[in-house]
Amino acid sequence: MLDPSTLTLLVTGATSGIGAATVRRFASAGARVVAVGRRAERLEALKAEFGDLIHPLVLDVRDEKATFEAFASLPAPFNAYNVVFANAGLALGLEPAYAADLEEWKTMVDTNITGLLVTVRASLPAMIERKQGHLVFTGSIAGDYSYPGANVYGATKAFVKQFSLNVWADVAGTGVRVTNIEPGLTETEFSMVRFGGDKERADKVYAGATPMTGEDIAEQVFFACTLPRHVNINRIQSMSSQQSFGPLAIKRD
């Protein structure tokens, strides 16, 4: 197993949920983390918790210019990152495709797809040059299985899955690894964001279902990243033990 204190991570979506839990999992084990998100106070709280192991980076991953500039000007030792966890993302709404808000669709595409591509393009060349690195993505079961209202959100995660496999085809043998983490039901701020801050509606998603937690997913990221460098985990798909697949629908007359 790799010594986690030899790892320097760049984590997008570090202010909440899966990303914040991953920052804590790795920093607790001695890794350094560039913690990226838009909410500065949450990044500062991580810095207060773990001190010099954390470099807070306030950034909107949809801002291509700012992302390239910020990654290129990271101070040592954070500029030697060897894990990039492209995790920032969101779902907005659960309306059927014929009623969904086009602006919400664009925001999901801009964040989950374009923001992720910018994150990769702004960080991957340096890891290739150093002959050591690991790209970890947050996909979703929604990238494999459909459900009503997942239309664009699920499609963005299908993109992440295939992009992850295709990048691996490009970088295999370079010293850079690629892993797509594909969680199911995980209780974070995800549903609060999806339902525009409606807590009652968000709580119903998890009620009585024992969802996974950000910590459960962080453990999977930790597992994939600390395996010896000759091992590449392509995909990890997980669900709450109370979640399963929906039946195929028949819309009868």
Ligand code: NDP
């Ligand atoms: P949270 O809402 O708790 O966290 C989302 C994170 O993404 C926040 O840190 C947020 O930070 C960040 N983020 C969103 N938009 C941007 C942006 N434009 N620029 C920078 N950061 C951004 O949800 P999760 O932890 O659940 O979500 C993390 C990932 O996991 C997402 O990609 C999501 O699709 C995926 N996922 C979630 C599942 C779940 O059931 N919870 C299951 C499968 C996948 P800030 O607002 O401060 O910028």
Ligand code: 8X3
């Ligand atoms: C989040 C999981 O099932 O809510 O990606 O789409 S789901």
